[in-house]
Amino acid sequence: MGRRYGRRRAWVLRGVEAELAPGALVRIEGGNGGGKSTLLRLLAGIDTPTEGRITGRPPRTAYVPERFPAALPLTVEAYLTHLGRVHGLTGAGAARRAADRLERFGAGAYARTPLSELSKGTSQKVAVAQALLAEPGLLVLDEAWTGLDASARAELDRAVAECTAAGGTVVFVDHDPARLAGLPDAHYRVRAGGLEAVTADGPASARGPADAGVLPLTGARAAAVRVRGAAPPTAAADAAAGAPAGGIAVHGDGPAGASAAGSEGTAVSAVRIHAVGPPGGVPPQGAVPAPGGGILLTVAAGHSDAVLRELLTARPPWHVRAVEELP
Numbered sequence: 423m424g425r426r427y428g429r430r431r432a433w434v435l436r437g438v439e440a441e442l443a444p445g446a447l448v449r450i451e452g453g454n455g456g457g458k459s460t461l462l463r464l465l466a467g468i469d470t471p472t473e474g475r476i477t478g479r480p481p482r483t484a485y486v487p488e489r490f491p492a493a494l495p496l497t498v499e500a501y502l503t504h505l506g507r508v509h510g511l512t513g514a515g516a517a518r519r520a521a522d523r524l525e526r527f528g529a530g531a532y533a534r535t536p537l538s539e540l541s542k543g544t545s546q547k548v549a550v551a552q553a554l555l556a557e558p559g560l561l562v563l564d565e566a567w568t569g570l571d572a573s574a575r576a577e578l579d580r581a582v583a584e585c586t587a588a589g590g591t592v593v594f595v596d597h598d599p600a601r602l603a604g605l606p607d608a609h610y611r612v613r614a615g616g617l618e619a620v621t622a623d624g625p626a627s628a629r630g631p632a633d634a635g636v637l638p639l640t641g642a643r644a645a646a647v648r649v650r651g652a653a654p655p656t657a658a659a660d661a662a663a664g665a666p667a668g669g670i671a672v673h674g675d676g677p678a679g680a681s682a683a684g685s686e687g688t689a690v691s692a693v694r695i696h697a698v699g700p701p702g703g704v705p706p707q708g709a710v711p712a713p714g715g716g717i718l719l720t721v722a723a724g725h726s727d728a729v730l731r732e733l734l735t736a737r738p739p740w741h742v743r744a745v746e747e748l749p
């Protein structure tokens with residue numbers, strides 16, 4: 423699997439092969455700019471490989487980005503409740519879950535605060551809360567502990583342990599080598615565009631353009647997520663490999679959050695997004711010009727979080743003016 427940001431640009435990652443097992447805690451390390459966040463975005467499904475593919479991603483994938491895009495014009499509780507509703511909860515059920523997650527991370531007092539007015543640390547608590555709205559099968563954490571106070575950090579440690587105990591895979595990057603020290607089942611380093619497994623004695627093997635194999639995780643059971651290949655991603659290939667067509671089932675990942683258990687109510691069927699792009703920003707497929715500027719994009723409810731994530735994590739990002747649920 424490889425990723426580069428433009429046909430004339432250097433490969434950020436290439437020849438990366440890995441298998442991530444259910445229930446595994448996986449640490450990714452590497453130097454600044456090496457491609458860790460790129461790899462995590464690919465694993466979370468908010469970005470797609472330039473070549474190769476990632477298959478077997480569980481339907482409930484959750485992602486805490488390195489930088490939480492708090493640009494939505496919503497209060498904390500409206501944001502989290504919206505995410506819960508998108509994933510099938512009733513308004514009351516979604517509000518309950520949102521309140522529970524906020525309390526858990528010590529941010530209950532900020533439920534009515536607009537996202538744009540949050541401190542960095544509280545914003546990070548909301549980023550974590552959105553990822554834990556439901557129990558994810560794959561939880562991707564990009565420096566998620568950064569900015570959290572001590573009790574929230576401990577709570578996130580507990581949430582990671584609960585996730586793996588329930589059979590979920592957790593992949594994390596953190597610059598503090600002491601983070602979850604001794605606990606990971608697998609440890610990789612991103613270096614020179616490849617991914618190498620790290621053992622207690624140092625790198626065990628290197629995988630790059632010249633050495634593309636499969637890195638089994640320590641103690642791996644059945645593989646959950648497979649990162650492989652040099653072929654361009656295709657829906658047919660993913661379907662043949664047992665993955666949802668188009669790659670990732672989006673429920674739960676990303677700034678747009680995790681999905682809920684799905685048994686508490688009726689989902690809205692579609693979501694209309696009003697966004698204003700950066701100069702030269704390419705509108706997503708299906709977007710139409712909005713009266714007064716920007717674009718309007720109507721997407722199925724189950725895809726709205728992924729679309730919002732794409733808009734908000736684009737470089738430069740789109741500004742999301744409004745998100746409207748449609749019956």
Ligand SMILES: Nc1ncnc2c1ncn2[C@@H]1O[C@H](COP(=O)(O)OP(=O)(O)OP(=O)(O)O)[C@@H](O)[C@H]1O
Nearest residue numbers: 427434452453454455456457458459460461736737
């Ligand atoms: N959306 C993007 N467009 C263009 N280049 C990008 C984009 N995202 C990342 N890059 C480039 O890809 C390379 C890897 O970046 P990435 O953020 O994945 O590294 P990282 O290991 O997470 O770094 P850090 O430890 O500093 O957070 C960098 O050269 C970066 O500039």
